[in-house]
Amino acid sequence: MAYADVNGINLYYEIHGAGRPLVLLHGGLGSGEMFGDNLDRLAADHQVILPDLQGHGRTADVDRPIDYVTMGDDIAALIGHLGLEKPDLVGYSLGGGVALQVAIRHPERVGRAVVVSAGIRRDATYPEILEQQGQVSGAAAEFMRDTPMYELYQRVAPHPEHFPRLLDKIGELMAKDYDHTEEVRGLQVPTLIMAADADMCPPSHFVEVFALLDGGRRDGGWMGEGRPKGGHALAILPGLTHYNVVDSPLFATTALAFLDQPGPDQTAQ
Template sequence: MERWTTFPVLPAMAAPASSGTVSARGGAIHYASYGKGPPVILLHGGLSNSDYWANQLPFLARDHRVILIDSRGHGRSTRSALPYSYELMASDVIAVMDQLKLRKAAIVGWSDGAIIGLVLAIRNPERLTCVFAFAANMDPSGVNLDATEKPPFSTFVAQARKDYERLSPTPDKFDDFLAAIGKMWETEPNYSAADLGKIHVPVAIVDGDHDEAIKAAHTAYLARSIPGARLIWLKDASHFAMMQDPAGFNAALDAFLRGR
């Protein structure tokens, strides 16, 4: 079996040094903090939760303060009656940063989390040191619409239901949650090349060379459109590279955070 077709089991998460929730526009946003040093915020993909960073957390926490956030309505966080939007979820990140008194932080995002990171780079650049954006699209044309029907993405969606039932304060509402996220995905994100051209924090645009969900041409377009962006391809990996090749993912992330 080729590595990019697999959906590896994740290791268990360590207990955080601290955790809590932040009230933000009707939602209770869960966070957990690990380690000490320059702050790095990890933002997971749509339908998932912060436990998906289990392979990156020990590596980063050796010399960073790592803050994991469960996006609005995901994992341990609740949602409100407000419709989902990337701008709303970006504002949740700022609310957590304000609560933790973080003036600036690096953002490491996967999929929807990477989109949120790039939205923050557009809207709140003064709060960021850099953005490592893995598997992002910034308009709907960048997505392969049939990806969710094929493994390993179909395996992920099934696992997302189980994780939601295990973690969510509303464990019986996964179908409502999925429908609400799906509605957002139909029209968002929707940023132009001109919007991307306004980004001036250091950015890495990263993807697996076998990503089943994000079109390779779109990834290259993002890197071209963001001034000074670094384009990084992770070999023999898909939309789930941080699980399939944690060593390769972590090496690329470490090099970027260290400015190499």
């Protein structure tokens, strides 16, 4: 357990296991603790670097908005601070959006990326979910006292009294329109797009993202010669939702199957 002063923030992180490095990024209103048994699965053969993102867990908030781009720069700076040589990234929900920004903005610092349950357009999210997200603000703090998110924050945050401020910033983040279509189209880092089959966005959205990466446009061929040239992949995990995909053993199993496969130069052509 340690802190790193990077990119204007004192970022908390833990290191678990040994092997090729993997940076694991949690979801909104959570922390690294949310991965449970999947952390052990990932750390069995990898060195897992487990940060708490801005204003989450044991990382105190700073005077700036919570924003995917800025948090992506935080993680890129952490990679440099730790001297990691192109670690892989696995990010879920909020962390998935952050991982995507690291891959887009700092491809030279990333080996492979797994982006889980993170849509790339705001309008791809179901309307009823957007309506619920519109109600997230500091005013909801009192109503969240019996939730796991509140309990976690009160237990580990450097300033437990800042929970309403975190809700305000998360609400502002979710209210912003976004469309990362063009950035994803030019993605250079081999990326697995992963989602639950009953996620916040329909499965068709994640198929659309895969298509931007040249996936699903032709038969893959006997030797995989028709697969996306960038090494990208798609996984829709069955029987899961946005809220429990990170608890399923399929989360770690599928991520590792992608991360541990041979590179393009090692596969048959």
